[in-house]
Amino acid sequence: MSQTVTGFEVHDIRFPTSEQLDGSDAMNPDPDYSAAYVVLRTDDGAEGHGLCFTIGRGNDVTAAAIGALRPYVVGRPAPRTPADLAALSTELTHDSQLRWLGPEKGVMHMAAGAVINAAWDLAAKSAGRPVWEFLAAMTPEEIVSLVDFRYLTDALTPDEALDILRAAEPGRAERTARLRAEGYPAYTTSPGWLGYDDAKLVTLAEQAVADGFEQIKLKVGGDLDDDIRRMKLARAAVGPDIRIAVDANQRWDVSEALRWMSALAPYEPHWIEEPTSPDDILGHAAIRAGQPVKVATGEHVANRVVFKQLLQAGAVDYVQIDAARVAGVNENLAILLLAAKFGVPVCPHAGGVGLCELVQHLSMFDYIAVSGSLEGRVIEYVDHLHEHFADPAVVVSARYRAPSAPGFSARMLPESIAAHSYPDGPVWQARRTTEEAGA
Amino acid sequence: MSQTVTGFEVHDIRFPTSEQLDGSDAMNPDPDYSAAYVVLRTDDGAEGHGLCFTIGRGNDVTAAAIGALRPYVVGRPAPRTPADLAALSTELTHDSQLRWLGPEKGVMHMAAGAVINAAWDLAAKSAGRPVWEFLAAMTPEEIVSLVDFRYLTDALTPDEALDILRAAEPGRAERTARLRAEGYPAYTTSPGWLGYDDAKLVTLAEQAVADGFEQIKLKVGGDLDDDIRRMKLARAAVGPDIRIAVDANQRWDVSEALRWMSALAPYEPHWIEEPTSPDDILGHAAIRAGQPVKVATGEHVANRVVFKQLLQAGAVDYVQIDAARVAGVNENLAILLLAAKFGVPVCPHAGGVGLCELVQHLSMFDYIAVSGSLEGRVIEYVDHLHEHFADPAVVVSARYRAPSAPGFSARMLPESIAAHSYPDGPVWQARRTTEEAGA
Numbered sequence: 001m002s003q004t005v006t007g008f009e010v011h012d013i014r015f016p017t018s019e020q021l022d023g024s025d026a027m028n029p030d031p032d033y034s035a036a037y038v039v040l041r042t043d044d045g046a047e048g049h050g051l052c053f054t055i056g057r058g059n060d061v062t063a064a065a066i067g068a069l070r071p072y073v074v075g076r077p078a079p080r081t082p083a084d085l086a087a088l089s090t091e092l093t094h095d096s097q098l099r100w101l102g103p104e105k106g107v108m109h110m111a112a113g114a115v116i117n118a119a120w121d122l123a124a125k126s127a128g129r130p131v132w133e134f135l136a137a138m139t140p141e142e143i144v145s146l147v148d149f150r151y152l153t154d155a156l157t158p159d160e161a162l163d164i165l166r167a168a169e170p171g172r173a174e175r176t177a178r179l180r181a182e183g184y185p186a187y188t189t190s191p192g193w194l195g196y197d198d199a200k201l202v203t204l205a206e207q208a209v210a211d212g213f214e215q216i217k218l219k220v221g222g223d224l225d226d227d228i229r230r231m232k233l234a235r236a237a238v239g240p241d242i243r244i245a246v247d248a249n250q251r252w253d254v255s256e257a258l259r260w261m262s263a264l265a266p267y268e269p270h271w272i273e274e275p276t277s278p279d280d281i282l283g284h285a286a287i288r289a290g291q292p293v294k295v296a297t298g299e300h301v302a303n304r305v306v307f308k309q310l311l312q313a314g315a316v317d318y319v320q321i322d323a324a325r326v327a328g329v330n331e332n333l334a335i336l337l338l339a340a341k342f343g344v345p346v347c348p349h350a351g352g353v354g355l356c357e358l359v360q361h362l363s364m365f366d367y368i369a370v371s372g373s374l375e376g377r378v379i380e381y382v383d384h385l386h387e388h389f390a391d392p393a394v395v396v397s398a399r400y401r402a403p404s405a406p407g408f409s410a411r412m413l414p415e416s417i418a419a420h421s422y423p424d425g426p427v428w429q430a431r432r433t434t435e436e437a438g439a
Numbered sequence: 440m441s442q443t444v445t446g447f448e449v450h451d452i453r454f455p456t457s458e459q460l461d462g463s464d465a466m467n468p469d470p471d472y473s474a475a476y477v478v479l480r481t482d483d484g485a486e487g488h489g490l491c492f493t494i495g496r497g498n499d500v501t502a503a504a505i506g507a508l509r510p511y512v513v514g515r516p517a518p519r520t521p522a523d524l525a526a527l528s529t530e531l532t533h534d535s536q537l538r539w540l541g542p543e544k545g546v547m548h549m550a551a552g553a554v555i556n557a558a559w560d561l562a563a564k565s566a567g568r569p570v571w572e573f574l575a576a577m578t579p580e581e582i583v584s585l586v587d588f589r590y591l592t593d594a595l596t597p598d599e600a601l602d603i604l605r606a607a608e609p610g611r612a613e614r615t616a617r618l619r620a621e622g623y624p625a626y627t628t629s630p631g632w633l634g635y636d637d638a639k640l641v642t643l644a645e646q647a648v649a650d651g652f653e654q655i656k657l658k659v660g661g662d663l664d665d666d667i668r669r670m671k672l673a674r675a676a677v678g679p680d681i682r683i684a685v686d687a688n689q690r691w692d693v694s695e696a697l698r699w700m701s702a703l704a705p706y707e708p709h710w711i712e713e714p715t716s717p718d719d720i721l722g723h724a725a726i727r728a729g730q731p732v733k734v735a736t737g738e739h740v741a742n743r744v745v746f747k748q749l750l751q752a753g754a755v756d757y758v759q760i761d762a763a764r765v766a767g768v769n770e771n772l773a774i775l776l777l778a779a780k781f782g783v784p785v786c787p788h789a790g791g792v793g794l795c796e797l798v799q800h801l802s803m804f805d806y807i808a809v810s811g812s813l814e815g816r817v818i819e820y821v822d823h824l825h826e827h828f829a830d831p832a833v834v835v836s837a838r839y840r841a842p843s844a845p846g847f848s849a850r851m852l853p854e855s856i857a858a859h860s861y862p863d864g865p866v867w868q869a870r871r872t873t874e875e876a877g878a
Contacts, residue, residue, distance in 0.1 A: 028535050057507065057536035058547060064503040065546065068496065096467050097496035103689070103717065103739055106545010107504065108497060151716040154693040154725065250542070254593040277590040278542065279744040281720060282751055286593065300542055302741075305718040312721055 003078040003126065007041030008070045012063045013412070014056060014422040015353065015385060016431055021195025022384055023055070023351070026221030026251040029195070031055035033385060034422070035353040036062035036111070037412060040118045042078050046125060049410040050118030052110040053324045053352040059422065065111035068098070072115075079119045080126050082142040089116050089330035090148065105302035109327055116328030117358065121408035130403040131329070132364035136172065140165035143369070147334045151305045155312055161337045168372040175368045183399030184364055185374060186381040187215035187245070189351060191234070194219040198233055205237040212398035215243040215270060215378055221251030224260055231267040243270035246293075250274045250300065254283045254290075261291040271296040271318055281306065284315035296320050299349035303327070304334040311342040318376075322349045323358035336366045345375065351382030356393040357409035360400045388416035442517040442565065446480030447509045451502045452851070453495060453861040454792065454824060455870055460634025461823055462494070462790070465660030465690040468634070470494035472824060473861070474792040475501035475550070476851065479557045481517050485564060488849040489557030491549040492763045492791040498861065504550035507537070511554075518558045519565050521581040528555050528769035529587065544741035548766055555767025556797065560847035569842040570768070571803035575611065579604035582808070586773045590744045594751055600776045607811040614807045622838030623803055624813060625820040626654030626684070628790060630673070633658040637672055644676040651837035654682035654709060654817055660690030663699055670706040682709035685732075689713045689739065693722045693729075700730040710735040710757055720745065723754035735759050738788035742766070743773040750781040757815075761788045762797035775805045784814065790821030795832040796848035799839045827855035 017023050018030035036059050040048035052062045072091055079085045092112040093104060101108040124134040135143070144161050188211075191204035201218075208216050218234055220227040227246075234244055246269045252260060257275040264272075271294040276283045278300035288295040298320030301307055310316045319339045321332050339346045348363055350356040356379070363379050371377075379400055386392035390411040394401040403409050419427050456462050457469035475498050479487035491501045511530055518524045531551040532543060540547040563573040574582070583600050627650075630643035640657075647655050657673055659666040666685075673683055685708045691699060696714035703711075710733040715722045717739035727734040737759030740746055749755045758778045760771050778785045787802055789795040795818070802818050810816075818839055825831035829850040833840040842848050858866050 028539070031536065031539075055536050055539045057534065058504075058540045061500070061504045061507050061547060061550075062540065065497075065500045068500050095496065097470065097494050100467070100470075100494045101497045101501065101546050101549075102544075105541075105718070105741060107540050107547055108500060108545060110540075111500075151692055151719055151722070154722060253588075253590055277744045279544070279742065280590055280748065282748045283590070283593060283744075302544060303718065305716045305722075309719065309721045 003042045003044050003046060003080070005040050005073050005076055005078050006043045007039070008074045009039040009041070010063050010066050011037040011417055012059050012422045013037050013417055013420045014059055014428070015420055016427065021193060024193045024195030025219040025247065025249040026194060027249040028055055033353050034059040036066055036114065037417065038066050038114050038118050040073060040078070040122055042122070046078070046122060047411070048118040048122030048125070049408070049412070050114040050116070050121060051324060051354050051410060052114045053355055062107055062111060065107045066114055069111060069115045078122050078126070080123050082138060082146050085119060085123060085330065086146050088119055089146070089327060092116060093148065093327045104305070104327065109303065110325060113324055113326055113328040113331070116330060117323065117408060117410065120329045121410055125407045128406050130361060130406060131408045132361040132402065135361070135365040136176065136368040140169065143333065146330050147337065148330065152308055152334060152338070155308045156338050156341050160341060164337060164340050165369060168369050171372055172368050175372065179364055179367060179402050183396065183401045184360065184367065185378045186213070186395050186398050186400050187217060187243070187378045188213045189217040189380055189382050191216055192218035194222055198230065201230060202233055202237045205234050209238050209242055213242070214398065215245060217245040217247055217273070217380070219249065220246045220264070221248035221260070224263055227260070227264060231264055231269070235267050244268070245270045245273060245296070247273035248275050250277055252276050254286050257287045258290045261287070261293050265292050269293050273297065273320065274300070278302070279306065281309045281313050281315055284310060285313040288315055288317070294318065296347065298322060299325060301325070304331050304338065307335045308338055311338055311344060316344060318347045319344050320349045321346055321359065321362060323355055323362060329362070332362050336362065336370050340371050345377045346371070347377055348379050350380040353385055354389060354410055354412070356381055356386070357389055357391070360393055360403065361408060364402055388412050442481045442483050442485060442519070444479050444512050444515055444517050445482045446478070447513045448478040448480070449502050449505050450476040450856055451498050451861045452476050452856055452859045453498055453867070454859055455866065460632060463632045463634035464658040464686065464688040465633060466688040467494055472792050473498040475505055475553065476856065477505050477553050477557050479512060479517070479561055481561070485517070485561060486850070487557040487561030487564070488847070488851070489553040489555070489560060490763060490793050490849060491553045492794055501546055501550060504546045505553055508550060508554045517561050517565070519562050521577060521585050524558060524562060524769065525585050527558055528585070528766060531555060532587065532766045543744070543766065548742065549764060552763055552765055552767040552770070555769060556762070556847060556849065559768045560849055564846040567845050569800060569845060570847045571800040571841065574800070574804040575615065575807040579608065582772065585769050586776065587769065591747055591773060591777070594747045595777050595780050599780060603776060603779050604808060607808050610811055611807050614811065618803055618806060618841050622835065622840045623799065623806065624817045625652070625834050625837050625839050626656060626682070626817045627652045628656040628819055628821050630655055631657035633661055637669065640669060641672055641676045644673050648677050648681055652681070653837065654684060656684040656686055656712070656819070658688065659685045659703070660687035660699070663702055666699070666703060670703055670708070674706050683707070684709045684712060684735070686712035687714050689716055691715050693725050696726045697729045700726070700732050704731050708732050712736065712759065713739070717741070718745065720748045720752050720754055723749060724752040727754055727756070733757065735786065737761060738764060740764070743770050743777065746774045747777055750777055750783060755783060757786045758783050759788045760785055760798065760801060762794055762801060768801070771801050775801065775809045779810050784816045785810070786816055787818050789819040792824055793828060793849055793851070795820055795825070796828055796830070799832055799842065800847060803841055827851050
């Protein structure tokens with residue numbers, strides 16, 4: 001039975017998270033976690049859901065960019081096969097006029113990612129499988145056909161990608177069984193937001209260990225003395241065996257990163273995340289070479305071309321993919337394959353709105369069919385806003401459970417969408433009323 | 440007298456250039472040259488004009504991004520001084536929530552550039568000077584204060600920038616006089632669009648030489664045999680002493696660029712422009728090292744951080760700034776200073792809609808106050824769409840005349856804006872009527 005896309009809804013959804021300083025860091029002091037959210041509807045009643053994560057202002061611009069993609073989807077057959085999904089990805093990322101707005105970066109590229117991910121949600125639901133399983137059931141040839149190798153072949157050719165995938169084929173069934181039984185390791189960022197006071201940091205760090213987490217993360221980069229104090233407190237709270245990653249959210253120039261991390265190194269941070277501009281490949285390489293702490297980045301890396309160079313330059317120890325920054329599943333497949341080629345573990349960025357829900361599928365697929373390993377790998381987990389999703393990410397004993405519902409786990413509850421629609425949803429109307437009363 | 444910004448208009452303006460294949464190249468077969476255009480109005484009747492250049496679809500998204508910046512400008516004093524202009528640039532590019540949409544790249548960054556450039560237009564008009572002269576009248580300290588050095592200090596510190604500017608101070612008056620008398624060298628891309636047939640190519644190439652141009656540019660990258668034939672025709676038409684640059688518009692992977700340019704090298708192309716992804720710093724470095732033709736890029740380089748690395752990696756022989764891709768005058772000052780630090784000539788990208796008008800000011804300022812040189816430097820010139828501007832770029836005997844009207848030469852004629860407004864201006868209404876009649 002064919003299925004035609006007949007509906008395309010875009011929502012500007014914002015959560016007033018700045019009220020509690022959830023998500024606060026050295027570069028983002030007061031984020032209102034938001035999603036430009038797209039729903040594809042088909043003539044047989046199916047739905048595909050996708051989103052761009054933003055932190056407030058400008059979410060309307062991202063929603064407008066998603067809206068510009070409507071003609072590429074509506075009135076056409078819903079993508080179902082790898083060939084369909086490859087064609088959609090190519091069309092959205094290589095449309096010659098839209099491409100000028102990036103190319104392959106920023107608002108327009110994120111919007112393409114939201115629509116591509118919504119199409120994957122739809123296709124996986126048609127197949128009756130969660131996205132991780134839908135992907136893991138594909139042949140190496142099908143997986144390679146989904147990837148855009150343009151600008152990658154000096155680092156990774158289609159044949160090399162095939163070799164990587166074929167090498168991982170024998171263990172797929174065993175790893176799938178293990179994943180279903182044991183889940184995928186998670187770490188938590190909940191204790192570490194920069195806006196939290198010391199007492200809250202310590203309480204949440206202790207709670208994380210009690211919950212079974214073996215890694216937590218602290219935001220750094222505001223003030224070095226504060227960071228040293230917080231690092232000491234966290235180390236005392238969790239003990240010597242728990243990994244403490246730190247995250248500067250792009251706060252530093254190269255020399256500042258070297259100075260700061262040399263000062264924090266005695267407290268043994270597990271990695272320094274986003275020490276500088278996500279565009280600064282050579283800067284990351286210099287930081288990795290110039291101080292002892294391992295380097296991670298990726299949540300703001302615009303596309304596969306920049307990831308390719310971070311790997312070529314030996315600039316990162318951990319690749320942090322983000323499900324909603326690049327052009328969807330297809331581009332993340334390229335990045336997973338690049339990381340496997342260079343032998344660098346993928347530890348996704350998550351949190352935000354729906355990012356845990358989405359990215360778990362990619363790491364689980366990576367484990368089954370690409371890297372074949374959990375060694376050094378861990379998915380970020382932040383325990384907020386999951387209640388707005390129909391199939392929320394489930395973390396038990398510090399491990400993501402493998403999703404079983406068909407699709408990409410991206411569906412937000414209708415009442416959450418209605419309540420948080422910006423600017424006219426009741427949450428925002430109430431906030432304006434409060435502000436006016438206070439003014 | 441203080442001046443307050445009271446009006447902020449955004450226009451979606453598109454020219455149906457795809458009808459003639461003006462602007463066609465290997466990646467952009469049928470562009471409709473467009474501008475998301477902003478007008479700032481003040482309470483004393485002054486106007487500041489700025490724009491993002493796009494090639495059609497998505498121009499509405501860019502217009503929406505400009506619209507999101509309205510609250511940062513309206514109801515505030517119009518920027519006049521270097522300090523005002525630095526503060527506006529910082530606010531627009533470092534707003535913590537909007538920054539998430541890049542950071543510093545793509546639609547949101549281009550929109551910031553349009554508004555920043557409109558503010559420069561306004562400030563230069565207040566000072567009664569064209570932007571190039573307004574800039575060239577500033578002290579080295581003022582110029583340095585306009586630059587955001589974040590992420591640059593491993594390559595260029597404020598003190599080094601001051602040294603560069605101070606070293607160029609003694610000759611400013613002499614170079615200004617020479618610029619007014621002789622203009623700034625231009626090259627022409629008009630003969631070389633990929634959609635033009637051989638006869639049109641030859642005719643336009645001969646015309647370019649007759650007009651005094653010492654450099655022309657051909658688009659390449661569609662088909663190697665075609666490119667060799669076109670290169671031979673062009674060389675025969677212009678003779679051995681005219682430089683022929685070639686431009687692949689990001690068409691190739693590294694190995695393809697090496698193969699293609701090795702095949703074209705016998706015809707002595709002056710440079711190969713955009714051989715691969717503008718994000719691929721290491722790729723450009725490999726291409727520069729692996730074949731004999733000089734490498735140029737920049738029109739799609741997202742920001743100063745990527746330019747920094749292109750220079751650090753020795754990846755380019757020519758830096759091609761674009762007036763409307765990065766965050767306006769301020770970020771282009773950073774790029775001019777970086778290029779000067781590394782001793783690499785700046786040869787701007789222009790053409791499009793209003794890009795010649797804008798970027799001439801930056802190269803003229805570079806000559807007077809930064810590099811102090813015309814050696815190896817040339818501004819692109821494309822002879823179309825200038826008739827829509829109130830102070831069009833004037834090229835006589837293959838040299839840009841120094842603009843004399845106050846401001847940034849960015850004002851489009853009201854009748855041009857009205858005629859080409861999308862989708863409801865008469866040009867687009869007529870086109871729809873024609874299409875419907877033909878369908």
